[in-house]
Amino acid sequence: MLTDIQLKRLKPQEKIYKVTDRDGLYVAVSPTGTRSFRYGYRINGRRETLTIGQYGADGISLAEAREQLIAAKKLIKSGVSPAVKKRDGKNQIRNAETFANFTVSYMKRASLADSTRSMKQAVIDRDIIPFLGNK
The missing domain is CATH 3.30.160.390 (Integrase, DNA-binding domain)
Incomplete structure (x- = not known):
């Protein structure tokens, strides 16, 4: 031991x-x-x-x-194989949608006026993506 x-x-x-x-x-x-x-x-x-x-x-x-x-x-x-379970957990995290991807898809779908869209996009790019980007 x-x-x-x-x-x-x-x-x-x-x-x-x-x-x-x-x-x-x-x-x-x-x-x-x-x-x-x-x-x-x-x-x-x-x-x-x-x-x-x-x-x-x-x-x-x-x-x-x-x-x-x-x-x-x-x-x-x-x-249940613990190695397979661990690998599946890592793949799930790896394949999860990041905040950056979510905001891109949201901004494409959202029906906003051009000025509102550009203002929101500027805030997202300047303040949010650097902090939460790949999380």
């Missing part, structure tokens, strides 16, 4: 290597020194790998990775 001290002491090597924790959780250490929590499992006769997250100050802790592992195991028991 891994500890935080052991995780901090893991050094990069020429090739990626794995250090096991428990319950199927392991840490993959890349040649650049990135430590990623992963979980290998089988569902519907297929082997899949869930990357839980990166370890470190800007990533997740060992305790958080273990909590996410428990949640992933619950999904597997119910017949």
